Structure formats: C-alpha cells, structure tokens
Amino acid sequence: MTEKPLKIGLVAGEASGDLLGSxxxxxxxxxxxxxEFVGVGGNTMLASGLTSLADMDHFAVNGFxxxxxxxxxxxxxxxxxxxxxxxxxxxxxxDFNVFNLLLERRIRMRGVPTAHYVSPSVYAWRRxxxxxxxxxxxxxxxxxxxxxxxxxxxxxxAVFVGHPTADRFNPNEDxxxxxxxxxxxxxxxxxxxxxxxxxGSRGSEIGFHFELFLExxxxxxxxxQHPRFEVIVAAxxxxxxQKWQTMCSNFPSLSVEISSLSATDVLAASDIALVKSGTxxxxxxxxxxxxxxxxxxxxxxxKIVQSMMYIDHIALPNILANKTLVPxxxxxxxxxQNLANALFEQLNRDDITLLEEFxxxxxxxxxxxxxxxxxxxxxxxESS
Numbered sequence: 001m002t003e004k005p006l007k008i009g010l011v012a013g014e015a016s017g018d019l020l021g022s023x024x025x026x027x028x029x030x031x032x033x034x035x036e037f038v039g040v041g042g043n044t045m046l047a048s049g050l051t052s053l054a055d056m057d058h059f060a061v062n063g064f065x066x067x068x069x070x071x072x073x074x075x076x077x078x079x080x081x082x083x084x085x086x087x088x089x090x091x092x093x094x095d096f097n098v099f100n101l102l103l104e105r106r107i108r109m110r111g112v113p114t115a116h117y118v119s120p121s122v123y124a125w126r127r128x129x130x131x132x133x134x135x136x137x138x139x140x141x142x143x144x145x146x147x148x149x150x151x152x153x154x155x156x157x158a159v160f161v162g163h164p165t166a167d168r169f170n171p172n173e174d175x176x177x178x179x180x181x182x183x184x185x186x187x188x189x190x191x192x193x194x195x196x197x198x199x200g201s202r203g204s205e206i207g208f209h210f211e212l213f214l215e216x217x218x219x220x221x222x223x224x225q226h227p228r229f230e231v232i233v234a235a236x237x238x239x240x241x242q243k244w245q246t247m248c249s250n251f252p253s254l255s256v257e258i259s260s261l262s263a264t265d266v267l268a269a270s271d272i273a274l275v276k277s278g279t280x281x282x283x284x285x286x287x288x289x290x291x292x293x294x295x296x297x298x299x300x301x302x303k304i305v306q307s308m309m310y311i312d313h314i315a316l317p318n319i320l321a322n323k324t325l326v327p328x329x330x331x332x333x334x335x336x337q338n339l340a341n342a343l344f345e346q347l348n349r350d351d352i353t354l355l356e357e358f359x360x361x362x363x364x365x366x367x368x369x370x371x372x373x374x375x376x377x378x379x380x381x382e383s384s
Contacts, residue, residue, distance in 0.1 A: 009085035010039040013059035013096030018042030027374035086110045105136040113380040116140045119147045159376045162367025171362035175288040182268040192228040196270035198280040219340035231256045234266040277314040285317045285358045292327045292342040294334040320361045
C-alpha cells in the first residue's frame with residue numbers, strides 16, 4: 001500500500017517570498033521523498049513543483065487606495081485558501097504578513113499546524129502585533145537572532161533559522177578580492193573610486209532620497225578630488241531606472257551609471273555606499289562595503305513611527321551589533337553636507353576592525369536557513 005504523501009501548504013505573496021519558498025521546498029524534499037506542495041507562489045515555486053491554487057499576481061496591490069478597492073477579491077481568495085489548505089498537514093505563510101497572518105489564524109482554528117517564515121519587524125516597532133501572531137502560528141521562523149526574544153517573552157515558539165542572503169556568500173572572503181573579481185566581471189575599472197547609491201525604490205523613497213543622494217555624491221566628488229570618481233546606482237526595476245535617468249540629467253558633473261545588476265554585485269564592486277535604511281544595509285554589510293545610512297520621511301509619519309519605536313538604531317549592522325558600527329542620519333540631519341562628510345571620513349578611515357565586525361556578523365547569520373526552516377516545519381507535523 002502506497003504511503004499517503006505529506007501535504008504542505010505554502011503561501012508567498014511577492015518575489016522575495018517566492019525565492020524563500022522554493023528553497024524551503026527543496027530542503028523539505030531532501031528530507032521527505034513523498035511530499036506534495038500546494039498553495040500560492042511565483043514562477044520559482046511553481047517550477048519547484050508547487051500545485052497552484054491561485055496566481056500570485058492577485059496579491060499585487062500598492063499604496064493605500066488599491067488594497068481598499070481590492071478588499072472583496074482578496075477576501076474571496078482568503079476564503080478559498082482557508083478551504084483548500086485545511087486538508088493539508090501543515091501550512092507555512094512566507095512573509096506577506098497581513099494576509100498570511102489572517103490566513104494562518106483561520107487555518108490553525110481548523111486544527112492544522114501553522115508556521116510563519118520571516119518575522120514582522122516587531123522588534124523595532126508596533127509590538128502589539130505579537131498578540132495577533134500568537135493566535136495565528138505554532139512557530140515563527142526569524143532571520144535575525146535578536147528577533148526571538150520578543151516572542152519568547154510571551155511563550156511563543158520562535159526559531160532563528162538564519163538569513164538566506166547570508167548563506168549565498170563567503171564571510172571569510174576579503175573585501176579587496178571581492179571588489180577585484182566583481183569589477184573585472186562587469187567591466188568596471190580597478191582604479192576607480194566607486195560610490196554606490198541605494199536610495200530605495202518606493203514612490204515616497206524616490207521623493208525623499210533621490211535628489212538628496214545625488215547632491216551628496218556631488219559634494220563628495222568635490223571633497224575627494226579623485227580622477228576616476230564614479231557613481232553606480234542599482235536600479236533593476238525599469239520604472240525606477242527611468243526616474244534615475246531623469247534625475248541624473250540635473251547633475252551633469254557626475255559620472256553616474258544606472259545598473260540593472262543585483263544590489264550585491266554593485267555593492268561588492270564599490271569602495272563606499274550611501275544606503276537607505278532597510279535590507280540594503282544588510283547587503284552592504286555582507287559585501288563588506290563601508291556605508292553611511294540615511295532615511296527621510298514625512299513629518300507626520302516620523303511622529304507616528306517614533307511613538308512606536310523600541311530600538312535606538314535604524315541600520316541592521318548596528319542593530320545586530322547592538323552598537324554604532326556605521327553612521328546613521330535621519331530627517332533634518334540627513335543633509336548633503338553631513339552625508340558627504342561622513343562618507344569622506346569612512347573612506348579615509350582604513351579601519352580593518354569594521355570589516356572584521358562585518359564578517360563576524362555575517363557568520364552569525366549564515367546558518368543554512370532553508371535547512372533549518374525545513375526541520376522546523378517538519379517538526380510541526382511530527383508533533384501533531
């Protein structure tokens with residue numbers, strides 16, 4: 001008699017979740033020969049064998065108005081997934097927090113164990129979300145080690161699995177080697193001084209950071225007086241690419257390349273980076289690129305966010321180290337002159353200790369995340 005296959009529900013709502021989901025599927029399949037995956041994912045998960053219940057494009061909503069207009073169709077999709085996934089052995093929501101936590105709670109109420117892969121940033125702000133997470137999941141899998149404490153305080157099972165981006169790179173490779181091979185592979189000169197700009201791609205981030213970052217680059221160029229000063233921007237999205245081109249025309253003295261390569265490639269090739277707060281600061285750290293971190297937002301948003309903040313830093317390297325490794329500038333402090341001065345200081349710092357700290361933090365995150373996540377998910381099936 002053929003053994004009944006293990007049936008695992010997976011729901012990813014965006015491209016990053018699709019990549020996480022496919023890696024998780026591969027890691028589970030290494031441990032279980034008779035397994036069936038069903039749910040929602042992108043092309044990578046579908047190619048890995050996911051039986052699709054709905055197109056991931058249904059989740060493609062932006063801004064504030066679009067989700068309100070789509071609430072009816074999203075609710076119908078929620079009901080469909082609850083019905084279909086209630087027959088699985090375990091359900092994993094991959095990031096996409098608002099929708100997946102609603103789904104997981106309803107699934108769990110039907111007796112199916114649930115896991116959530118990628119913790120919301122409750123360590124930083126809006127800690128009240130932990131109550132909803134407690135009702136929705138049997139286990140939450142975190143990418144950063146400091147995230148588990150918030151959950152453990154409420155006796156919620158939390159497992160640090162490591163960061164998948166950290167798994168892709170060697171923490172022991174030195175910066176000069178990384179820079180040389182990346183420049184050679186992409187035609188960038190070995191004797192250029194390269195500044196990487198990573199201002200974000202959302203509409204609000206474009207307004208607050210694009211011109212600020214270019215003006216900072218112009219000031220820094222005057223300070224360094226380097227014969228081959230180059231600015232490279234990682235902008236893979238065509239819309240963002242076009243906006244950069246338009247903005248750069250206002251800075252004719254700058255040599256700016258808008259690259260469609262990955263952020264990690266551009267950062268690996270760069271001497272220094274000016275980075276918007278967020279995941280890009282982690283990528284810069286993994287590429288051992290000294291950085292200055294900046295963030296601007298609307299005045300009202302600042303007041304709201306500050307009232308809910310629980311941390312003293314905004315850059316992930318600083319949060320991970322629990323101290324200031326890289327300079328941070330927020331709101332009115334994020335001026336072209338301040339940012340350029342900080343970048344100039346970082347360039348002339350020649351601090352091997354910083355790169356050693358980056359490598360140490362990298363090693364702490366390199367945990368074979370997909371494998372640890374697979375073991376965590378399967379433990380729910382074995383204990384149910």
